[in-house]
Structure formats: C-alpha cells, structure tokens
Amino acid sequence: xxxxxxxxxxxxxxxxxxxxxxxLFKALEIKGVASMSTTAGDDFANFIGMKxxxxxxxxxxxxxxxxxxxxxxxxxxxxRIPDVALRVQEHVKTGIETLTGTTVEGVxxxxxxIAFDNTVISTTNEERSDT
Numbered sequence: 001x002x003x004x005x006x007x008x009x010x011x012x013x014x015x016x017x018x019x020x021x022x023x024l025f026k027a028l029e030i031k032g033v034a035s036m037s038t039t040a041g042d043d044f045a046n047f048i049g050m051k052x053x054x055x056x057x058x059x060x061x062x063x064x065x066x067x068x069x070x071x072x073x074x075x076x077x078x079x080r081i082p083d084v085a086l087r088v089q090e091h092v093k094t095g096i097e098t099l100t101g102t103t104v105e106g107v108x109x110x111x112x113x114i115a116f117d118n119t120v121i122s123t124t125n126e127e128r129s130d131t
Contacts, residue, residue: 014100014102016059018100019059019067019069019096019100019102020057020059022092022095022096022099022100023057023059023069023071023092023095023096023107024036024055024056024057025095026088026091026092026095026096027056027057027071027073027088027091027092029091030084030087030088030091031076031079031084032075032076032079032080032081032083032084032087033073033074033075033076033084033088034073034074034075034076034113034114034115035056035073035074035115036055036056036057036071036072036073036074037055037056037072037073037074037110037112037113038055038056038072056071056072056073057069057070057071057072058070058071058072062105065102065103066102066103066104066105067096067102067103067104067105068104068105068106068107068108069092069096069104069106069107069108070108070110071088071092071107071108071109071110072110072112073085073088073109073110073111073112074111074112074113074114074115075111075113075114075115076114076115077114077115077116077117081111085109085111088107088109089107089109092104092107093107
C-alpha cells in the first residue's frame, strides 16, 4: 500500500499580529524582563481608543521573508541589562523563526524603565505600580 501526497500551490501569509504576539510572549519568558513598555505610538493608540494587542513591540518587514523587531522593555532590578537584552534577542529570534519560518534580521532592545519589586521607576522619576 502506498500513500499519495498531493501538494497545493498557494501562499501562506502570516499576520503582523502573529509576529507581535510571539515576540511579546517570548520576551516575557526571560528572567529579568518585568514587562513590556509602551511607546509613543502605543500611547497615541490608547488615547484614540485603539489599544495595541502587543504593546512594546514594533515590527518592520525587510522583505517578504524577513522582519526586524523593536522591543521596548521594563527590566527587573538586579539583573545585568546587557545579559537580559541578549537573552531576549536570542529567544525572540529563535521563537519567531522556529514557529513561522520567517527570518528575523534583527531584534533591537530598548530598556525604558527599571522595576523594583512591584514598582517601576521611570526615567522621568515618576513612580507607578506595576500590577
């Protein structure tokens, strides 16, 4: 008995939301990442009532088969920031490439704040609860 395999021609298109969601979850899996941080674009979207599903993630298509990501993070106090950034870059790149087959050309990390326990001290010296 033999199996016959039929291949169909067509195109698979992966939504930016898929890339953003994978990047978000992969970044948050790394010890030393307290949360994602909002960007000016996220703040504007929230202001006009269009909350981003993947806050702190910006995506750019380099080609049909490759992307670049900018991740805006809140680091947890006590972790060496360059080490955390490198682990996030590697984990996000590997995760997206494994799950989607899309090449990740770069993962740029922007540390926006530092979290002390459940409190975030931002660069503007504003204290807010991180719950």
